[in-house]
Amino acid sequence: MxxxxxxxxxxxxxxxxxxxxxxxxxxxxxxxxITALVRPSSLSKPxxxxxxxxxxxxxxxxxxxxxxxxxxxxxxxxxxxxSAIGATDQLSQIQLATAAKAAGVxxxxxxxxxxxxxPGGIHLLRDQKQxxxxxxxxxxxxxxxxxxxxxxxxxxxxxxxxxxxxxAGIVTPGIAGDGNVLSGLTDLRDIGKYVAxxxxxxxxxxxxxFVYNELWSQNAVYDLVEKRLGEKIDRTYLSEKDxxxxxxxxxEGPHALFVKVPAQYMRSWGIRGDNTPEYAKYLGYVTSxxxxxxxxxxxxxxxxxxxxxxxxKPVYEELRAQFEASREA
Amino acid sequence: MxxxxxxxxxxxxxxxxxxxxxxxxxxxxxxxxITALVRPSSLSKPxxxxxxxxxxxxxxxxxxxxxxxxxxxxxxxxxxxxSAIGATDQLSQIQLATAAKAAGVxxxxxxxxxxxxxPGGIHLLRDQKQxxxxxxxxxxxxxxxxxxxxxxxxxxxxxxxxxxxxxAGIVTPGIAGDGNVLSGLTDLRDIGKYVAxxxxxxxxxxxxxFVYNELWSQNAVYDLVEKRLGEKIDRTYLSEKDxxxxxxxxxEGPHALFVKVPAQYMRSWGIRGDNTPEYAKYLGYVTSxxxxxxxxxxxxxxxxxxxxxxxxKPVYEELRAQFEASREA
Numbered sequence: 001m002x003x004x005x006x007x008x009x010x011x012x013x014x015x016x017x018x019x020x021x022x023x024x025x026x027x028x029x030x031x032x033x034i035t036a037l038v039r040p041s042s043l044s045k046p047x048x049x050x051x052x053x054x055x056x057x058x059x060x061x062x063x064x065x066x067x068x069x070x071x072x073x074x075x076x077x078x079x080x081x082x083s084a085i086g087a088t089d090q091l092s093q094i095q096l097a098t099a100a101k102a103a104g105v106x107x108x109x110x111x112x113x114x115x116x117x118x119p120g121g122i123h124l125l126r127d128q129k130q131x132x133x134x135x136x137x138x139x140x141x142x143x144x145x146x147x148x149x150x151x152x153x154x155x156x157x158x159x160x161x162x163x164x165x166x167x168a169g170i171v172t173p174g175i176a177g178d179g180n181v182l183s184g185l186t187d188l189r190d191i192g193k194y195v196a197x198x199x200x201x202x203x204x205x206x207x208x209x210f211v212y213n214e215l216w217s218q219n220a221v222y223d224l225v226e227k228r229l230g231e232k233i234d235r236t237y238l239s240e241k242d243x244x245x246x247x248x249x250x251x252e253g254p255h256a257l258f259v260k261v262p263a264q265y266m267r268s269w270g271i272r273g274d275n276t277p278e279y280a281k282y283l284g285y286v287t288s289x290x291x292x293x294x295x296x297x298x299x300x301x302x303x304x305x306x307x308x309x310x311x312x313k314p315v316y317e318e319l320r321a322q323f324e325a326s327r328e329a
Numbered sequence: 330m331x332x333x334x335x336x337x338x339x340x341x342x343x344x345x346x347x348x349x350x351x352x353x354x355x356x357x358x359x360x361x362x363i364t365a366l367v368r369p370s371s372l373s374k375p376x377x378x379x380x381x382x383x384x385x386x387x388x389x390x391x392x393x394x395x396x397x398x399x400x401x402x403x404x405x406x407x408x409x410x411x412s413a414i415g416a417t418d419q420l421s422q423i424q425l426a427t428a429a430k431a432a433g434v435x436x437x438x439x440x441x442x443x444x445x446x447x448p449g450g451i452h453l454l455r456d457q458k459q460x461x462x463x464x465x466x467x468x469x470x471x472x473x474x475x476x477x478x479x480x481x482x483x484x485x486x487x488x489x490x491x492x493x494x495x496x497a498g499i500v501t502p503g504i505a506g507d508g509n510v511l512s513g514l515t516d517l518r519d520i521g522k523y524v525a526x527x528x529x530x531x532x533x534x535x536x537x538x539f540v541y542n543e544l545w546s547q548n549a550v551y552d553l554v555e556k557r558l559g560e561k562i563d564r565t566y567l568s569e570k571d572x573x574x575x576x577x578x579x580x581e582g583p584h585a586l587f588v589k590v591p592a593q594y595m596r597s598w599g600i601r602g603d604n605t606p607e608y609a610k611y612l613g614y615v616t617s618x619x620x621x622x623x624x625x626x627x628x629x630x631x632x633x634x635x636x637x638x639x640x641x642k643p644v645y646e647e648l649r650a651q652f653e654a655s656r657e658a
Contacts, residue, residue: 118463118466119463119466120460120464120466120467122467134447134448134449134450135449137447137448137449137611137612138449138450138451140608140611142611206610206611206613279469282466282471282535284535284536284613
């Protein structure tokens with residue numbers, strides 16, 4: 001049988017590397033050939049060159065600023081195009097989708113990969129993604145929109161002993177609302193497994209899929225950590241008003257986004273309760289629980305053990321360094 | 330059994346009166362109580378007062394500019410809220426939806442009732458409706474979005490003998506594209522029948538439904554009319570470029586909308602091919618053919634006979650008068 005030709009954008013990014021690793025280590029891996037699509041200026045980077053060491057993986061350059069014809073030719077032969085493009089490059093997927101249609105790509109998996117959020121002003125990144133989705137819809141290009149909940153990797157609080165400092169969430173400045181709202185959490189390491197299933201599953205063509213491992217409230221997470229480590233953690237509760245103040249007046253300069261975006265997320269999953277299977281279904285998603293009840297995923301409790309044993313790679317390392325520096329200053 | 334309490338906005342409008350008449354004459358009519366919601370300033374109008382003459386219909390005032398509390402209290406007791414509000418009042422459904430949520434309305438049928446069009450710049454009315462839908466989604470209010478294709482009532486061309494002048498389409502300034510693209514057409518008189526089924530159908534909760542009677546191309550419509558009447562009709566073909574010129578430079582003043590909006594529709598259903606069951610399903614709609622294969626509708630050929638025998642009430646009578654005046658000038 002011919003291998004399924006997958007084109008992959010952003011294989012070395014935070015979400016992208018997780019998906020890439022999940023794909024190449026999935027039970028379906030021997031059915032795939034992955035073409036990692038990289039910017040011409042990044043081709044020689046060791047992280048990109050290292051991708052080639054995997055079986056059935058090749059490298060190809062793709063320049064998102066190239067002419068439509070060149071971009072189309074960069075996608076020749078690709079059947080499934082997966083985009084895990086960086087958060088600040090979302091809108092460049094508009095020309096990418098146009099080229100994918102012209103190149104005959106059979107299914108485009110645009111960069112969704114966030115929590116469930118309705119469009120229309122709740123979250124700026126969600127609204128940018130909607131612009132891309134609308135363009136896909138206007139093209140009539142086959143798609144699957146995959147949202148993945150909130151990562152385990154940014155869900156653990158710091159504890160007084162410092163035992164979780166290496167992996168503790170740096171994104172959330174406290175607990176949203178009363179801390180009791182449930183939200184779908186997913187181990188970043190599991191996302192590729194789901195994606196491997198989804199891209200071979202005809203039921204997911206032209207569908208929205210909500211992938212999540214387990215539902216947790218923030219208080220339940222704190223309770224679990226306190227019990228497991230025998231430490232008491234300060235709980236700073238942020239009301240909707242507190243979060244709206246951060247959203248509406250995030251300050252100036254590039255730092256403003258790091259105030260605004262986390263507050264928009266927290267309001268969505270921590271107060272509005274958007275990131276749940278019920279709300280996802282209301283919006284028209286199918287859930288990973290309905291599609292793949294057999295898929296083995298990592299429980300949040302197991303993830304905590306992995307974290308305590310140093311088996312978790314911290315995410316957002318650059319951001320983390322900045323954050324640590326600001327704490328020490 | 331208690332009657333299903335329906336609140337109805339816009340019962341005397343073009344689409345609204347069709348839906349209202351369809352509801353009260355549907356086989357399900359004895360299950361409904363309809364509260365026609367009218368502006369305080371329009372309450373005494375004969376057309377509104379006449380609504381009361383129907384069995385199980387009452388009148389109630391609703392002021393869309395009232396306070397949220399007043400608006401909520403105007404919706405007390407309503408289970409299904411149907412909005413067939415005027416084209417220029419779409420955004421006032423934002424406060425209406427908020428009040429519906431507060432009043433405990435079980436399902437909101439916002440004013441969709443147009444052809445299938447993707448959001449994001451193809452059609453200004455579609456994009457306004459999306460703003461309303463996004464607000465509904467953010468509220469988590471149960472909904473059904475019902476689009477209905479293009480009306481038979483605006484699909485017939487004029488013929489040289491003038492036999493169709495009374496009912497001929499005044500909206501379309503010619504044939505879009507090559508005239509061969511299929512589009513879902515619906516008899517305005519049938520829409521209420523579909524709506525009566527949909528509002529009692531749990532399968533349509535939180536779904537998009539595409540209602541249409543038959544698929545016709547513009548050339549097939551012209552062929553039918555030419556054959557039936559034995560007359561040759563001039564065919565003026567408008568290219569996508571012609572339509573885009575009307576869309577992008579529609580002129581000044583209120584007349585501009587009557588240039589722009591028809592051209593946007595024609596480009597969508599006549600060139601892009603948006604108004605088809607295939608594209609609707611791609612966008613996530615379920616179709617009336619899947620839901621109600623047994624529903625008896627009027628064929629387009631039967632509609633043409635009705636038109637020739639004077640059994641069709643012309644639509645947009647005010648617009649029509651303006652149009653006739655401009656032809657004579």
